[in-house]
Amino acid sequence: MKKSFLFISCEEAKHICDKSQYGEATGWERIKLAIRLSWCRVTRAYSNRNNKLTDVVKNAEIECLKNDERKKIKQQFEQELMKHQ
């Protein structure tokens, strides 16, 4: 078995960690991340912080405008803004 099959770089581990926050990491990627997490302190620290951020954003239950909603507000506003300039 090739070493690169199981062993990934720190950058790749961070990328997989980001993807897994959104449920987009594959099973194989999660295995590779778990192996890296078992021995790499840097990846572990990144992963802990990343998980914490996900929890915080989820708990805050924040909302934002969808692009089309923002566009609608922007259009109305820009019409008024033109009158003022």
Place this chain on the structure above:
Amino acid sequence: MANHQLNPNNWIDLYSDYLFNYTISRVNDREIAQDLVSETFLAGLKSMSNFKGEASERTWLISILKRKIIDYYRKINSNKGKAEVRMTYNSDTESEGDWLEERVADPFDMTAEDKMQNAELGDAIYGCLEKLPHKQAQVFKMKTILDYDTETICNELGITASNLWVLIHRARTALADCMEENWF
């Protein structure tokens, strides 16, 4: 004394999401929240001459929005009051006494304190999001708050998936740093 300036050209990009989040947590209706945010920007534009520069642009806009929210509740207050009076609790004698049990506080309901803490947390997150480059903040919001899938975001913004993950990575790293300073 700080002398802040108003720059309405940037208001929508900088503050629309923050104002929307502030509003929706108070009115619980997406469309009404959009209307109130829109009215706030228009009112801000009309009363620009009243801005003394003592508060930041965002604080000033929030003070206008607060008045808009109060006006909204005043406007619907009569109807809301009627609804409360009309809400007779089971006149049916067979179920007499049930009302007490039905009105017991739900332990899973959010307390006022929880809501306040959530609002503060939301403010802290938005405070950090405002410090990010526009594109990073935009991608982060679409992916994390609006829960859009990768393909939709890529199509909407005309970027590749690898570009998206680079932006997400940078946004998450900067946000975690900022939240560590201000919240964790």
